[in-house]
Amino acid sequence: MLDSTYLLLVFLICTLVAWLANQIRRPYNYPPGPQWLPFVGNSPQLRRLARSLGGTHRALATWSQKYRTSVLGLKLGGDYVVVLFGAKTVRKALCREEFDGRPDNFFIRLRTMGSRMGITCTEGQLWTEQRSFVVKHLRQVGYGKQVMEDQIINELSELISVIIANGNSVHFGRVLAPSVINVLWTLTAGKRIPRDDPRLERLLTLLSQRSKAFDTAGGSLSQMPWLRFIMPESSGYNLLLRFNKELHSLFMETIIDHRSNHKNAQSDDLIHAYINEMELNKGKSSTFTDVQLTMVILDIFIAGSQTTSNTLDFAFLMMLNRPDIQEKIQKEIDNVLGNNLPKLEDRTRMPFVEAVLLEVQRYFHIVTLNGPRRVTRDTTIGGYNIPKDSTVLMSLYSLHKDEEYWGDPEIFRPERFLSEEGYLKPSDHLIPFALGKRRCLGEALAKACMFIFFTGILQHFELYIENGQEKPSIEPIPGITLSPKPYKANIRKRIR
Secondary structure, eight states, rough: OOOHHHHHHHHHHHHHHHHHHHHHOOOOOOOOOOBBBBBBBBBBHHHHHHHHSHHHHHHHHHHHHHTTTTTTEEETTTTEEEEOSSSHHHHHHTTTTOBBBBBOOOHHHHTTTTTSSSSOOOHHHHHHHHHHHHHHHHHHHTTTTTHHHHHHHHHHHHHHHHHHHHHEEEHHHHHHHHHHHHHHHHHHHSSSOTTTTTHHHHHHHHHHHHHHHHHHHHHHHTTOOOHHOOOTTTTTTHHHHHHHHHHHHHHHHHHHHHHHHTTTTTOOOOHHHHHHHHHHTSSSSSSSOHHHHHHHHHHHHHHHHHHHHHHHHHHHHHHHHHHHHHHHHHHHHHHHHSSOOOOGGGGOHHHHHHHEEEEHHHHHOOOOOOOOOSSOOOOTTEEEEOOOOOOEBHHHHHHTTTTTHOOTTTTGGGGGGGOOOOOOOOTTOOOOOOOOGGGGGGGHHHHHHHHHHHHHHHHHHHEEEETTOOOOOEEEOOOOSSSEEEOOOOEEEEEO
16 A cells, blocks of 8 residues: 555656656757746746846846847746847848737737737737728728828817916826827727817726736736736736726727717728628628727727827927937928928928937837737747747847947937938838838828927927926836836927
């Protein structure tokens, strides 16, 4: 009896040791990186390093330098995660079809309200069909056309009035977001939401809090989803469910309102066009559903609102810190525009303004890591094997802070984007909107909002710091997207 018990115990111990050894074993020719632990992988190490350095992007860059590699191999929880660095490696992956997949796990589904829908987190036929439809119908309702430009200029006019009403100082983060969101809302729902409408404040609050909650929860809940069963509050799970429920309710109110006023073949905004498509496919197996529509709306707002607002917020923050650059911008504005409001056709005549906006995107790298990809088959990159279904992250931060390429990446210097003759000189090391099939579909809108809002505000106002007043910090708040620490800008109307 003792012998059989002893043998069973030895067998169990050997089995456990073999299992643990397999848990920490690196796949053949897997990229270099830190040794991981069973169950949790590198997650605890990454969280500690990210907290000490001020963001996950910095922690990953530190490991890339430590292991002298542009292809970093990790394991987060039970998932193989490969991180790519440098222009050559990142650009190559962005344009290869096998890197176009999206992970399908608990956390991704939680981000998409429990179902893998929308555009951002989907792939295959669903992604192709939905993205094509959205791009086509956004163009029909004015995306990238004069209608969109007119809407942005209308928002600029209101924004100027709001800034004037604020008196001698303004919190740009608070006044910019409603303007950007209303451009998106008009294209999506056919009309803007007045600034005093409680729905607008609630939408902005939900989008902001949800983004921060996902970033906070992502480290533990993403890799250890079972935490939702034993600590649903402290893991952030219940909070995310509440945010999802409120956003779904808010979007469904708009969809129901559209449906009640819907006329056959009416497609003067994206929601009406989508309802038309649902009617055409009624009774058929179709990807066009109410749930899918709510996720499409959410993807549009997440992709287009926060990144654009934060970029502008950082741009005005830098104008406070660099009055010399602000003065040079305003000279170009006065020479080209005079008293006319900016239009998109003016961009070609204002290379310094464009160079400043490019430098803001490079210097502050609002999106530090490209959205997670999934390799759809076993593949290689940089000479290393990447197993099928591995998650791939691409460090845009590594491109934008590449010392070998930029020379002085820690210096804010817009002239790096200008030729000796003063013409705009873009760089293939700056790719804030990514590349390939998954290139950001809101790129045209983001660029238009940034140019018109930035130029229009500096045309009308001077931003300044009082004598003896401390300059606001340019150190960002870490998150899925980086954002400035809250600041107020002193302003005065320009006399021209």
